[in-house]
Amino acid sequence: MSDNQENQNQSEGDNTKPNMVGKYEYEVLSEDYTNFDLSFKIIVIGDSGVGKSCLTNNAIKNTFNDAYNATVGFEFFTFNIKLNDKVIKLQIWDTCGQELYRSLITNFYRNTSLAIIVYAINVKDTFEDIEMWLRELRAHSSPDAKVFLIGNKVDLENEREVKKEEAEAYGKQNNVDLFMEASAKTGINAQLVFIKAAQILYDNYNLYQDKKINEKPDLETEGEGDNYNQKLKANADQNDKKGCC
Ligand SMILES: Nc1nc2c(ncn2[C@@H]2O[C@H](COP(=O)(O)OP(=O)(O)OP(=O)(O)O)[C@@H](O)[C@H]2O)c(=O)[nH]1
Numbered sequence: 001m002s003d004n005q006e007n008q009n010q011s012e013g014d015n016t017k018p019n020m021v022g023k024y025e026y027e028v029l030s031e032d033y034t035n036f037d038l039s040f041k042i043i044v045i046g047d048s049g050v051g052k053s054c055l056t057n058n059a060i061k062n063t064f065n066d067a068y069n070a071t072v073g074f075e076f077f078t079f080n081i082k083l084n085d086k087v088i089k090l091q092i093w094d095t096c097g098q099e100l101y102r103s104l105i106t107n108f109y110r111n112t113s114l115a116i117i118v119y120a121i122n123v124k125d126t127f128e129d130i131e132m133w134l135r136e137l138r139a140h141s142s143p144d145a146k147v148f149l150i151g152n153k154v155d156l157e158n159e160r161e162v163k164k165e166e167a168e169a170y171g172k173q174n175n176v177d178l179f180m181e182a183s184a185k186t187g188i189n190a191q192l193v194f195i196k197a198a199q200i201l202y203d204n205y206n207l208y209q210d211k212k213i214n215e216k217p218d219l220e221t222e223g224e225g226d227n228y229n230q231k232l233k234a235n236a237d238q239n240d241k242k243g244c245c
């Protein structure tokens with residue numbers, strides 16, 4: 001589940017080999033790249049101050065700010081990446097962690113393909129709150145939505161309050177799709193979180209398409225992820241009807 005070796009080629013400075021993630025060759029495209037084949041919605045959630053905005057900014061804009069500017073409501077980002085010959089656009093909603101706005105965030109769970117839940121490795125409470133974030137997410141999103149668990153601020157090793165093994169085991173128990181530690185400050189694994197997000201969503205999309213083709217051979221195999229996103233929405237609606245939120 002823990003996987004942070006994919007961009008080895010890059011870190012080794014080997015320009016002759018393509019960058020690989022899973023079975024795909026990848027290229028990160030500019031933020032304002034307009035053409036895309038598939039798009040997916042992602043939300044970034046977790047307690048206030050764990051570094052959700054810094055992590056997203058580092059991955060997309062390669063910046064880091066030591067000052068704390070709490071997000072008010074949400075901030076929207078896009079991350080464009082080419083996987084083999086397909087351009088994937090991730091629509092990323094970076095949400096505010098403050099309790100005051102929590103009910104507002106639940107509106108963002110619908111249609112979400114993937115939720116990135118972030119805690120800070122140096123603040124145990126933020127890890128303990130993961131249970132609450134998972135509960136909220138599962139009550140309001142489709143059961144098909146993927147979940148990543150990210151332990152941020154790994155540069156603060158000497159202040160560590162959450163063991164990596166403990167978080168990894170928790171992730172396994174709770175069926176998260178990927179656990180990784182990262183640092184928005186040093187950039188370790190920051191971009192990899194979103195590269196892995198694109199890979200896992202694209203894998204899942206392909207699986208869904210294969211299943212559809214087997215069930216109904218004349219269906220289209222290309223589109224904008226809409227059929228898949230509609231399925232997520234339908235599942236979220238069903239969740240609502242069950243009265244679980
Ligand atoms: N040392 C260190 N500090 C970090 C890291 N990531 C974020 N920070 C700092 O933590 C503080 C909070 O970061 P934000 O990204 O604003 O946190 P947030 O989760 O978006 O907070 P809300 O918007 O209030 O929900 C800032 O002062 C950042 O500079 C990291 O990886 N390492």
Ligand SMILES: [Mg+2]
Binds near residue numbers: 053097
């Ligand atoms: Mg923020």
